[in-house]
Each structure stands twice: as C-alpha cells, then as structure tokens.
Amino acid sequence: MIYTTMKSLKFLIKILFFSLIVVGCSPVEEVNVYTSRHYDVDDILYAEFTKKTGIKVNIISGSGGALMERLKAEGQNSPGDVFFTVDAGNLANFQKAGFLQPIESENIKNIIPVELRGPNNEWVAIAKRARVIFYNPESVAEDEIKNISYEDLSSETWKGRIVVRSSSNMYNQSLVASLISNLGIKDTEIWANEFVNNFARTPQGNDRSQLMAVANGLADIAIANTYYVGIMLAGKGGEEQRKAAQKLKIAFPNQDNRGTHVNISGGGILKYSPNKKNAEMFLEFLLSEEAQTHIVNNSFEYPVINTIAPHPIIAKFGDFKMDKTSVADFGTYNPEAVKLMDRAGWK
Amino acid sequence: MKQFNLNFWNIFTSFIALTFSVPIILVFLSLFFGFNDNFDHIVNVVLLEYSLNSLLLVVGVSLIVLFIGVISALLVTTFRFTGSKILEWALILPLAIPPYLLAYVMTEMFEYSGSANSIFRSLNLISEDAALPTIRSLSGAIIVFGIALYPYVYLITRVALMNISKPILESARVLGSNNFKSFTKIVLPLIRPAIFAGLALVCMETLSDFGAVQHFAIPTFTTGIFRTWLGMYDLITAMQLASILLLVICLMIFLERKQRANAEYSLSNDSREDSDLIQLKGIKNFLASFFCLVPVLAGFIIPLSEIISWSVEITNIFSIKFIYASLNTMLLAITAGIITTMLAILFNFNLRISKSKHSKLINDFISMGYGVPGLILAIGITQCLTYFDLILSDIGIIVTGSLFGLIFAYVIKSYALTNNVLESNYKQFSTSIDESARILGASKYTLLGNIHIPLLKTGIFTSVLLVVSEVVKELPATLILRPFNFDTLAVTVYTYASEERIYEAAFPALFIILIGLIPIYFISNMIRSSKGLN
Numbered sequence: 001m002i003y004t005t006m007k008s009l010k011f012l013i014k015i016l017f018f019s020l021i022v023v024g025c026s027p028v029e030e031v032n033v034y035t036s037r038h039y040d041v042d043d044i045l046y047a048e049f050t051k052k053t054g055i056k057v058n059i060i061s062g063s064g065g066a067l068m069e070r071l072k073a074e075g076q077n078s079p080g081d082v083f084f085t086v087d088a089g090n091l092a093n094f095q096k097a098g099f100l101q102p103i104e105s106e107n108i109k110n111i112i113p114v115e116l117r118g119p120n121n122e123w124v125a126i127a128k129r130a131r132v133i134f135y136n137p138e139s140v141a142e143d144e145i146k147n148i149s150y151e152d153l154s155s156e157t158w159k160g161r162i163v164v165r166s167s168s169n170m171y172n173q174s175l176v177a178s179l180i181s182n183l184g185i186k187d188t189e190i191w192a193n194e195f196v197n198n199f200a201r202t203p204q205g206n207d208r209s210q211l212m213a214v215a216n217g218l219a220d221i222a223i224a225n226t227y228y229v230g231i232m233l234a235g236k237g238g239e240e241q242r243k244a245a246q247k248l249k250i251a252f253p254n255q256d257n258r259g260t261h262v263n264i265s266g267g268g269i270l271k272y273s274p275n276k277k278n279a280e281m282f283l284e285f286l287l288s289e290e291a292q293t294h295i296v297n298n299s300f301e302y303p304v305i306n307t308i309a310p311h312p313i314i315a316k317f318g319d320f321k322m323d324k325t326s327v328a329d330f331g332t333y334n335p336e337a338v339k340l341m342d343r344a345g346w347k
Numbered sequence: 348m349k350q351f352n353l354n355f356w357n358i359f360t361s362f363i364a365l366t367f368s369v370p371i372i373l374v375f376l377s378l379f380f381g382f383n384d385n386f387d388h389i390v391n392v393v394l395l396e397y398s399l400n401s402l403l404l405v406v407g408v409s410l411i412v413l414f415i416g417v418i419s420a421l422l423v424t425t426f427r428f429t430g431s432k433i434l435e436w437a438l439i440l441p442l443a444i445p446p447y448l449l450a451y452v453m454t455e456m457f458e459y460s461g462s463a464n465s466i467f468r469s470l471n472l473i474s475e476d477a478a479l480p481t482i483r484s485l486s487g488a489i490i491v492f493g494i495a496l497y498p499y500v501y502l503i504t505r506v507a508l509m510n511i512s513k514p515i516l517e518s519a520r521v522l523g524s525n526n527f528k529s530f531t532k533i534v535l536p537l538i539r540p541a542i543f544a545g546l547a548l549v550c551m552e553t554l555s556d557f558g559a560v561q562h563f564a565i566p567t568f569t570t571g572i573f574r575t576w577l578g579m580y581d582l583i584t585a586m587q588l589a590s591i592l593l594l595v596i597c598l599m600i601f602l603e604r605k606q607r608a609n610a611e612y613s614l615s616n617d618s619r620e621d622s623d624l625i626q627l628k629g630i631k632n633f634l635a636s637f638f639c640l641v642p643v644l645a646g647f648i649i650p651l652s653e654i655i656s657w658s659v660e661i662t663n664i665f666s667i668k669f670i671y672a673s674l675n676t677m678l679l680a681i682t683a684g685i686i687t688t689m690l691a692i693l694f695n696f697n698l699r700i701s702k703s704k705h706s707k708l709i710n711d712f713i714s715m716g717y718g719v720p721g722l723i724l725a726i727g728i729t730q731c732l733t734y735f736d737l738i739l740s741d742i743g744i745i746v747t748g749s750l751f752g753l754i755f756a757y758v759i760k761s762y763a764l765t766n767n768v769l770e771s772n773y774k775q776f777s778t779s780i781d782e783s784a785r786i787l788g789a790s791k792y793t794l795l796g797n798i799h800i801p802l803l804k805t806g807i808f809t810s811v812l813l814v815v816s817e818v819v820k821e822l823p824a825t826l827i828l829r830p831f832n833f834d835t836l837a838v839t840v841y842t843y844a845s846e847e848r849i850y851e852a853a854f855p856a857l858f859i860i861l862i863g864l865i866p867i868y869f870i871s872n873m874i875r876s877s878k879g880l881n
Contacts, residue, residue: 038842334578339388
C-alpha cells in the first residue's frame with residue numbers, strides 16, 4: 001500500500017514539476033496576459049491572435065487587487081506582459097503604482113483619442129460601456145426623464161422608485177468616484193444620502209436583475225451598463241429576458257452638461273514585460289477593426305475606434321455625449337467613493 | 348538511537364507546524380503595522396453592521412442546522428418509517444452542493460421569472476404577476492446555509508446516537524425513566540459533544556464563506572475584507588479585518604475543543620440492531636418521512652433538477668475549457684489528498700509511538716487550519732511566497748503563482764479532515780499489536796509500512812476522498828492563487844455566475860456535485876457496514 005502510494009505520489013510530483021516547467025519556461029513566442037476580464041468571447045479573440053501571429057496567449061485571471069499583489073511579489077522577475085481589465089479605476093491604480101510602462105506604438109496613438117489613453121500612454125481603452133438609466137415608459141412620464149442627470153436622482157420625485165446594485169460593485173464605485181471628481185466630496189455625499197433614500201429595495205442582484213425589476217414593475221428606473229440590455233435584447237439570456245428588455249427605454253444622463261458616465265475595458269504593458277514587442281502587437285490587435293468588430297458583436301460594448309459601429313441593437317439607442325472626466329480620477333477617488341457609500345448606507 | 352528519533356520527530360513536526368502557521372502569522376502581523384484612516388472608517392461606520400450580520404447569520408444557521416440535523420438523526424436512528432432506509436443516507440446528499448452553488452441556484456429559482464415563481468403561478472398559489480420574496484437577503488442566506496450545511500450536524504449526531512449502547516437505555520427504562528426523560532437525561536448529554544462538534548464546523552463554514560454572501564450582497568466580515576482590499580485598495584486594513592475574524596474563529600475552535608474534552612466517536616461500537624428500531628404508523632409515520640424528505644428535496648433534489656434544466660438551455664456542452672478545468676481540478680484534488688493524508692499518517696503514527704504532549708499540541712494546532720477562511724489563507728500565502736521568492740530572486744519567480752501555493756493552501760485547509768479520520772481509525776486497533784511487533788523485532792518503519800498502513804487502508808482511502816471533495820468545492824483561495832491558464836471547476840462556475848451567465852455553469856456545477864457524491868457514497872457505506880459488525 002505504501003509502495004503504491006509512494007509510486008503514485010512520485011508520478012504526481014513529476015506531473016506537478018512538468019506543469020511548473022510548462023508554466024515557467026518560455027517557448028518561442030508568447031504573451032502573458034494578467035486580466036480581470038475573463039469573457040468567453042475574448043478567448044476566441046486570443047485564439048485568432050495566435051493564429052495570425054503565432055504568438056501564444058497565456059492568461060492569468062483574477063481580481064485587480066489579487067493581480068497587483070502578485071505583480072508586487074514578482075517584482076522585476078514578473079513574466080507578465082499585459083494587464084487587461086474591465087475597471088478603469090484599477091487601470092489608473094496600476095498606473096499610479098508604477099506597474100505600467102508607456103505604450104510606444106504610433107499606430108495606437110493615431111487611432112485612439114487622448115482621453116481614452118493614460119496620461120503618458122501607460123494604458124489604452126479597448127472598449128467602452130456607458131452607465132445609464134433604464135426606465136419603464138408606463139410609469140415614468142416623458143418630462144420626468146427628459147434631460148435627466150445623475151444628480152437629479154436624489155430628488156424627492158424618485159422616492160421609492162430607483163433600483164441599483166450593491167456598492168461593492170466596481171461600476172457603482174467608478175460612477176460615484178466620477179461624481180466626486182466633478183462635484184467634490186461634500187456635495188456627492190449630500191447627493192448620496194438622498195439618493196439612497198430613493199431606493200425601491202435594498203440593493204441586491206446584478207445589473208440584469210435591476211433591469212428585470214423595472215420590467216416587472218417592482219421599480220420605475222434602474223441604473224445599469226448598456227451592454228447588459230444588449231445581451232438581453234439579443235436573446236442571449238433567454239426569451240423571458242428578451243421580452244423584459246423590450247419593455248424598457250433608455251436615458252443617457254447629463255446630456256446638458258458633462259455627459260454620461262463611461263467606464264472602459266482597457267489594457268497596458270507591464271513595466272518588466274519580457275515580451276514587450278508581443279505585448280504591443282497584442283494591444284494593436286485588440287484595437288484592429290477585426291477585433292473591435294468581434295468585441296462589439298459579442299459583448300455589446302461600444303468600440304473605441306471610429307471606423308467600427310456599435311452592434312445594431314446598441315446603435316439604436318442613438319449617439320450620446322460622453323463624460324470626459326479623466327479615468328485616472330476613478331482610481332484616485334475610488335477609496336473615497338467606497339467610504340462615502342458606506343456612510344450613506346448604500347449596501 | 349531512540350533519543351535521536353524522538354528529536355528528529357520533534358524537529359520535523361515543529362517544522363511542519365511552523366510552515367503551516369507562517370501564512371496565518373503574516374495575517375496577524377498586520378495588526379502591528381498601525382491602523383490608518385480606512386480602519387477608523389471601518390470601525391466607525393461599518394464594523395457594527397458586519398459583526399451584526401455575521402452574528403445573525405451564524406445564529407440563524409445554527410438554529411436551522413440543529414433543528415434539521417438533530418431531529419432527523421434521532422428519527423432515523425430510533426424509528427422505522429416509510430423510506431427511512433433511503434432517507435438515512437439521502438440526508439447526507441446536500442453536502443455535495445457547496446453553499447455558493449446553492450446560492451446561485453436558489454437565486455435563479457426565486458427570480459421574478461424563475462422556476463419557483465413559475466411553478467407557484469401555474470399552481471395558482473400566487474397570482475399571475477405576483478412573485479415570491481427573492482432569496483437575496485439575510486434570511487435567504489440563512490436558509491441557504493442552513494440546508495447546505497445541516498448534514499454536518501446530522502452525520503456526527505447520527506454516529507454518536509448509534510454509539511449509545513442499548514444497555515444504558517434499557518437500564519434507564521427499568522429504573523422508571525419514560526422516553527422523554529431518558530432522552531433529556533441520558534441521550535442528550537451523551538450526544539451533546541457531537542452536536543457541538545458538528546455545529547462548530549457549520550459556524551466556521553458560514554463565517555468563512557465568501558461566494559454566497561458576495562452573491563447576495565450581504566455586508567459581512569468576508570465581503571468587508573474584499574471591499575477593503577479591492578475597493579479601498581488597502582490590503583493591510585483588509586488583513587486587520589481578517590485578523591479579527593480569525594480571532595473569533597480561534598475562540599470558537601477553543602470552546603468546541605474544551606466542551607468535547609475526551610468524548611470520542613468512532614464508527615465501530617454500534618450495539619443496536621435494526622430490529623431495535625420502532626416502527627411508526629399512521630400520521631406519525633407520514634410526519635417522520637415528511638420531516639426527513641424536505642431537507643433532501645430542498646438541499647439536493649430540487650437544486651440538482653434546476654441545474655439540469657439549465658444545461659438544456661446551452662448549446663456547447665463539452666467545451667475544451669470545461670475538460671481542462673475538470674482535469675486541473677482532479678489533479679489538484681488528488682495531489683492535495685495524498686499529501687495531506689501522508690502528513691496525517693506521519694503525525695498520528697508519531698503520536699501513537701511517542702505519546703508526546705508536544706506532538707499532540709502541534710497536531711491540534713495545525714488542525715485549526717480548517718477554520719481559516721480560504722480568502723485569508725490565500726492572502727497569507729501570497730505574502731509568504733513573496734518573501735520566499737525575494738530570497739531566491741536571483742533564480743527567478745519560483746513559487747509565486749505556481750501550483751505549490753495552491754496545494755499548500757489545500758493541505759492547510761484540509762489537514763483536520765484527514766487527521767480526524769486517521770485518529771479514529773487508529774483507535775480501532777489496540778496498541779498491543781505494536782508491542783507484539785516491536786518484541787518480534789520490527790523497526791518503526793516496518794511497523795508503519797507493513798502493519799499500520801494495511802490496517803489503516805479504509806481510513807487512508809476515506810481521508811483522500813474527503814480532501815478531494817473539499818478541494819473540488821474550494822473557491823476563494825483557488826481564485827487568488829492559481830497559475831496561468833489554470834481554471835478549476837469551482838472557478839469556472841464562479842466566473843459564469845459573476846458574468847451573469849449562470850446557465851453555462853451547468854456542466855461544471857454538475858461535475859462538482861458528482862465528485863462530491865463519491866466520498867458521500869463511501870462514507871455512508873462505511874457507517875452502514877459498521878452497523879453490521881456486531
């Protein structure tokens with residue numbers, strides 16, 4: 001018994017070491033991507049990149065914080081080439097912590113507007129999503145919703161009519177961080193206190209369940225990201241969700257002034273990247289028409305290059321003015337935003 | 348020679364204990380780094396809420412698991428009723444579904460257009476546009492944890508009940524005790540340590556859970572730790588918060604140990620036979636069956652059918668990703684199972700031979716790893732590996748982000764399971780065997796290899812299986828520590844759930860349940876065959 005146990009153990013140790021070697025050593029060409037964005041549709045994109053360039057894409061996914069700890073631990077020896085995330089705050093945070101190096105590609109600088117790049121090109125946006133208001137036209141009057149702003153949501157008229165997800169969610173944290181950046185902490189806090197009083201229920205569920213709540217009459221308006229309704233309308237969440245989404249209308253807040261809050265998926269090249277050229281090629285690929293079309297059609301986000309149109313379902317919502325508040329501010333004010341929401345009792 | 352061996356063992360065991368405790372000590376060290384504004388904020392604004400929610404959760408879950416676990420254990424060990432033979436083992440089945448998975452399933456079912464509402468509407472129990480309350484609340488979480496975790500109490504209580512010898516009960520009756528009196532005066536004190544042991548497990552699982560409370564957005568200690576780390580970008584404060592939680596868990600382990608004192612459970616001493624069971628009739632028969640059937644339905648059959656119904660909705664069933672995730676999971680689980688079991692054999696062998704207080708203490712200490720929440724363990728291990736790699740920085744990154752950290756986490760987390768199994772297995776054969784062998788000239792190693800290991804076969808097998816089922820379900824530590832291109836089944840399920848594409852989690856979820864069922868099958872078989880021994 002002990003003999004067989006030892007034998008199987010030896011075998012397992014061999015497998016372990018083998019997998020360590022596979023993980024640790026560099027075959028000819030590869031790019032190591034640290035990502036907190038792990039959509040299945042992206043896997044197809046990575047496979048396409050490998051097919052085109054012969055460069056293997058290795059993925060380690062995890063939350064931004066975990067990846068940062070890991071990068072700290074790895075220091076100069078880090079195998080990481082690219083950091084890719086859905087949270088703009090994280091991107092700014094990584095840049096501030098000095099984990100990213102400037103992207104040199106002229107091609108990228110030419111096609112991506114300045115506000116979608118880091119202050120010194122440390123990162124670049126790959127896709128955009130707007131955090132907007134969805135409402136039920138049966139219970140919300142046209143003049144109530146016309147020219148609405150995020151700030152208006154603290155008004156008495158919305159008492160018991162708003163649903164939004166938990167403040168642990170990073171999209172809400174970024175939204176509040178952008179408000180802090182524009183209004184200052186004091187006014188944002190006054191706003192948040194009243195806003196929380198207008199909730200129809202304790203925050204629960206994800207963005208999609210907020211939309212379902214409005215469609216089913218549990219509340220009148222919901223704050224959610226644009227692509228969720230795209231996924232629902234496309235029938236990817238089943239017939240029930242498609243029907244629910246058809247009942248909803250969209251309102252882009254703050255069109256009169258700074259514009260609607262937009263969050264980005266974005267990427268940058270890590271400071272100690274051992275495969276810098278490949279990393280650059282990888283980012284360039286993600287910004288190519290081919291990759292952008294793929295992203296737009298599968299994750300229903302907005303493209304970042306102007307030669308590609310959003311998915312027809314999303315395009316139907318129309319054009320809107322985008323808030324150009326610096327993404328770096330999201331990172332700066334994120335900790336403040338979390339604490340402010342704690343104080344306001346936003347669960 | 349003997350002296351040398353003893354020293355060798357002591358050094359070896361101390362070394363292991365030290366290795367096990369480093370990640371935990373690193374978390375505690377955060378308490379000495381000073382407290383910043385974020386900590387003040389937490390204390391002033393949210394700590395009360397975190398503590399209150401965690402407390403309510405633990406109290407509520409405890410009440411449910413006691414109610415279901417103890418009563419059902421009493422019913423199946425005392426009476427015979429319709430389906431009791433099947434329910435006896437079916438009551439363990441919910442153990443195969445980890446709380447976070449049950450939380451995902453229940454959420455889907457109780458959504459406005461979920462299956463629970465559809466069924467209630469079609470039966471006209473609620474009107475067409477009405478809905479049942481959603482499960483995403485504190486009370487919902489209490490119910491989910493309650494039905495996912497009651498089997499711990501049920502299992503241990505049942506074994507304890509089977510161990511109460513018939514003569515004790517008969518003497519009580521002769522001396523004039525009625526059923527109720529003999530229960531409260533004799534049975535209850537005898538099974539109390541077992542109930543508390545089960546309860547302690549449940550409380551630790553509840554407090555350290557991350558997946559379910561995060562999904563329900565309930566502000567508890569674990570969600571607070573994550574929020575501080577990922578939202579305030581403040582790992583030190585997160586670790587300080589974790590230290591508080593860890594202290595509570597240590598206190599709980601200490602209290603449980605203390606009340607357990609010297610009570611021991613093994614599967615072997617059942618002196619009762621099936622013929623001693625009292626046949627229930629009529630309404631009592633129905634009620635007993637009903638009482639035992641409800642938790643099995645709610646904790647296993649209904650969630651399983653729900654997951655199966657998801658699998659119909661998806662098109663690509665066996666993706667290559669899923670196959671890799673399954674292989675990764677099995678590789679990790681079996682490796683961790685073998686390493687942990689070998690460690691437990693060595694420790695228990697040493698304890699048996701040397702009877703040293705030092706080893707006993709160390710063994711108790713490292714068993715506490717079970718109570719350390721996976722999230723905290725992972726933070727500690729990340730730090731630990733960082734220092735290790737800094738020392739070796741000339742060579743390159745060796746251990747950070749390798750399977751080493753992950754397996755290390757699993758071993759710490761599941762040592763207590765293997766230790767419990769082997770400890771009780773060892774108690775089943777007398778030390779006179781050892782003495783005879785030594786008199787006949789066997790060395791320690793021959794004794795271990797040729798005599799003990801064959802005798803411990805069932806224990807070894809069970810403990811590997813228990814670790815496997817634990818590792819397959821583990822989520823928070825795996826999320827943080829895994830290497831490149833490395834998903835496990837639990838991670839796949841979590842990813843789909845957080846991306847709001849829960850249907851696609853159907854197959855990995857089914858696989859987790861399937862693997863979880865294997866140890867349950869063997870354990871219930873063992874309990875049953877131990878009944879037949881007498």
